[in-house]
Amino acid sequence: RDSDAIKARLDPKNAYMGLPNARFILWKIREIALLCCSNLSVLPGMSSTYDEKSTLSKAELQRLVSSDDPLISFKKPSNKRSDCWTNFSQVYHSNNAQDYIVCLVCKSILKWTKDQGTRVMTHHNCVKVKSPSTTPTRQRTISSYCTHPSLSKECPLIRKRITEVCVEYCALDGRSFESVAGTGFKALAKQLVNAGATLGTSVNVTELLPDPSTISRNVEQVYFNLKKQLISLCVSLECFSITCDFWTAKLTGVHYGGISLHYVDEHSQLRMFTLSCQAYDFETQHAINLRSFVNKVLQEYGLHLNDEIFVVTDNENKMKSAFKDDCIRVGCSAHYLNKILEHAFLNKSSKCEGAQLLFKLVRAIITNIRQSHKQSLLSTAPINYSNTRFSGVYLMCNSFLKVYYELPKILGDEQKKSYLEIDHESLQSLCKYLAEFFKVIEKLSCEKKPTIHLVVPYKQYLINLSVVNDNDNHVMAPLKRYIGKELPDYWVLKDIHFIATMLHPNLKSFNHTPNQKYHAEALLKEEFDKCQQNQHPQASSATQNNKRKQTQQNNTKLMPSLDDIFDLPTAPDESSNTPELKSEFDRYLEDKTKIAKDADVLTFWENHESSYPTLAKIAKRVLSIPATNTAVERLFSDSGNTITNRRTRLQTSKVNQLLFIRRNLSQLKELFPTSLIQTRKRTISDASVTPSKKRKFSIEDCDKSSSQEFDIDDLPQEDVFDNVLQEDAIHESFQHDIGDGMSQDDNEEENYL
Incomplete structure (x- = not known):
């Protein structure tokens, strides 16, 4: 039936030379039979259930793969x-799947x-040919400073044991x-892994x-060390803003006051730090006492409120x-x-009965x-x-909607009614409507990007969303009517909200509220003139020659990017015929540059600072x-997790310190990185002791050395921890191999690093 295929199989060139002739003939007969079976629907004496999905052995597949057989494919x-x-x-x-896989290497x-x-x-470890190294055997390479995943066969067993210990830890x-x-x-x-690598398991x-x-x-x-670092940052601050609020711990009854600091650094990065969550030590919460409490906290960091x-x-x-005097108070959106x-769902005067x-x-x-x-019987706890809690109505109704069809199984007769x-x-309609309010609050509550420029457009968006249409039922129509009436008046906007909206290149057109565009431009123009007057108080007394030079400099800024490669003209007559230049403010209003929706607006101003320095x-x-x-x-939420039923005797000063560390540690580590050279020198000096001597260290010596060298400025980051651990292991192997020849290599390695 398939003579060409049979002839190809019998070709001596395709013979398997490692087998004797008799076995070779048997192999060929078997292959011919398989080829014939593949072309016959049913062979005599065989069951009709026979199909093409024949399973080959591992040896057969290995032979076919090694010979690049065309019938073999990988998927x-x-x-x-x-x-x-x-x-x-x-x-x-x-084209029949086998119960085998192939290593592509x-x-x-x-x-x-x-x-x-x-x-x-x-578990498969194939032999890979390593490229010959051109570096000396005693010189460290770049890869030696990087950590590598463990290929040990004991790693799964260790991971399983760690999982069991974590279960015991959570339970006990x-x-x-x-x-x-x-x-x-x-x-x-x-850190415990680092200690084990240094001291061994006998400790x-x-x-x-x-x-x-x-x-x-x-x-x-x-x-105190972290606070000292934060104070050093606050000394150079010219402009900043703060948020302030007060709360009472339910378990202890102690009143706390929280203050956070917000500013933009020299790299156009928005920074947020928690200044305090201190116990409020005044008798009453009168306005004068609240202001005194805030001023006292700010003075600790060298900060003061002004206009x-x-x-x-x-x-x-x-x-x-x-906060009505000597500062500008902005209401929380x-x-x-x-x-x-809250008023729409709880006050009867809102007339939202449905x-x-x-x-x-x-x-x-x-x-x-x-x-x-009974909440454990549901797929999601309501x-x-x-x-x-912000958006409390939406969170409750949405969680109820998720388990709506599961509730009849667990409800009693009265609840079923x-x-x-x-x-x-x-x-569903209510949750869909309230979901937009929830999204707006989440957007305005972001801490990593500016948010104040979103207040004006989002307010108008919710007003437009609350317009009653013909599809609204008896539940949604009164609710939308009440909220649409309250939003314009109750949500108070300051001039700073309009100025912030003008400072976003995608929002300065005020397409959402065209009637407020000229008002916002006037506010930004007033702020622009005020800032320029403070920057250049003697600009009016400049000479005509200085004005001509300033005009040439402005011409340079207005040149297209491709023209920047040319030199400026030196003839003084050329600048006299140029038309009157537009101001920085007018050029920004005419600028059509747009940024991505999810882009940081501070990045835009960092890139255009040379064009619009005042703005x-x-x-x-x-x-x-x-x-x-x-x-x-959010600080108060963290404090609630800190002051629990098991920690009611925690001192108020300790609560403030713990929350300060929790909220500021990661950012301060980023701004004050540890010197890698100092960390490495300490590691090399520690590694000069043999492993057997390391295990003999007493805890008193460790405590003594740590107390002498401990400084928060020297705390290494995670990547430094990796380098220290890797260097300890490598230095120990060097000591074992070359002994006293280590000192010369240390100097070479320091120079190399």
């Missing part, structure tokens, strides 16, 4: 997820099924599962771990009175929105579920309403103002 599974499949593929014979056949996963791949110490994923826990684990772990009282004493030392400093607070009367929604009835029914059902502890009164379509300075001052005071609100 990767369609549902592959692991990175191990980069060097492996599944073997196919005549060494062409080895490995047994594999879909149920085995990637274990056979991780009563910690959450999320605690092992925290940044602090990972840093502790990494008792209880001798290395500090006593709880020792940790408590060192918290203050770390706090150019902005303070973002909530909209309580005591906060308005406390998130509080404005949250209060409007929405309020729906709110009460949903809240009653969720309260009953949580009190009867969230109850809280007036201290309330459940049947809830219209699913009305609940860039204004932008750094204005765009540092946050639209909300959620930075302090």
